[in-house]
Amino acid sequence: MGNDQHLVQLKDIIKTYLPEDVPVGAIGEDSNFVKELNINSANLVDIVLDVEDAFGIRLENEDMDKMQTVRDALNIIAQKLRDKK
Secondary structure, eight states: OOHHHHHHHHHHHHHTTOOTTSOGGGOOTTOBTTTTTOOOHHHHHHHHHHHHHHHTOOOOHHHHHHOOBHHHHHHHHHHHHHHHO
């Protein structure tokens, strides 16, 4: 599965938690979860749980701390999938 497919899957997860004032089109690789997408910390935890389920990986607290942008999340997902093999 390529990075483009991961992005599509990740966008599907994120859009569920977007506040009403943030359009789905605002989700880009450089989007910051908190500052640009206005996702609160509780919803960020939900996103992490959904990512774990969707990709069959386990994210540690330090991974969550590093996950500031959509690109960060994609890089962490890719690394975890490589480590899993």
